[in-house]
Amino acid sequence: MVARVFRALxxxxxxxxxxxxxxxxxxxxxxxxxxxxxxxxxxxxxLAVHRTTDGFLFPIPFxxxxxxxxxxxxxxxxxIRWNGRDFAATxxxxxxxxxxxxxxxxxxxxxxxxxxxxxxxFVRSGAT
Numbered sequence: 001m002v003a004r005v006f007r008a009l010x011x012x013x014x015x016x017x018x019x020x021x022x023x024x025x026x027x028x029x030x031x032x033x034x035x036x037x038x039x040x041x042x043x044x045x046x047l048a049v050h051r052t053t054d055g056f057l058f059p060i061p062f063x064x065x066x067x068x069x070x071x072x073x074x075x076x077x078x079x080i081r082w083n084g085r086d087f088a089a090t091x092x093x094x095x096x097x098x099x100x101x102x103x104x105x106x107x108x109x110x111x112x113x114x115x116x117x118x119x120x121x122f123v124r125s126g127a128t
Contacts, residue, residue, distance in 0.1 A: 030056065030082040037074035049082060050104055052122070056080060056089060057100055059112060060119040069094070069121045080125065089123035096120075 030049040035042055045068055050057040060069050069092075072078045077090040100120035101109055 024084040027051070027083050030080050032058075032068070032072070032078050032080055034068065034072050034078040035075050037071050043068070043071065049080075050108070051082065052103060055122055055124040056082070056087075057095065057103060058121045058123075059100075059115075059117045060121055061112075061115045061117045064119065066119075069119075072121065072123070077123065080123070087125040089125045091124045093122050094119060095122045 028048055029046050031044055032047050033042060033044045047058055047068070050059075058069070060066050072089075072092045073094075077088065077092060080087040080089050097118050097120065100122070101112060104112060
C-alpha cells in the first residue's frame with residue numbers, strides 16, 4: 001500500500017522534479033542522464049540522491065526491475081547534474097541496505113524505511 005502511494009506521488013511530482021533537480025537550492029534531487037541499454041536513447045530523470053565523499057548514492061525504491069539503474073549499470077556510468085554542477089559518474093554498483101542506510105541522516109532513514117527501500121546504486125564521481 002505504502003509503495004503504491006509513493007509510486008503515484010513520484011509520477012505526479014516528476015514534472016516538478018525535472019524543473020528543480022540539479023539546482024543549488026534543492027540538493028536532495030539530481031538530474032541523471034544515461035543511455036537506454038536497448039534503444040540507445042538518452043534519458044534524463046530527476047532522482048533523489050545522497051552525496052558521499054567519493055560519489056553519489058541513489059535509493060531505488062521500486063524494486064529490482066526499475067529501468068534506470070539497469071541502464072546505468074549497463075552503460076557503466078552516467079552524467080549527473082547536482083547542486084548546480086556537472087559530474088561524470090562511473091563504476092556503478094548495487095549496494096546492500098546495511099551498507100547504504102547508515103550514510104543517510106535520521107530523517108532520511110525513516111523515509112527509506114517507510115517506502116521500504118531495499119536497493120541502492122552507488123556511483124563514483126568527478127566534476128566535469
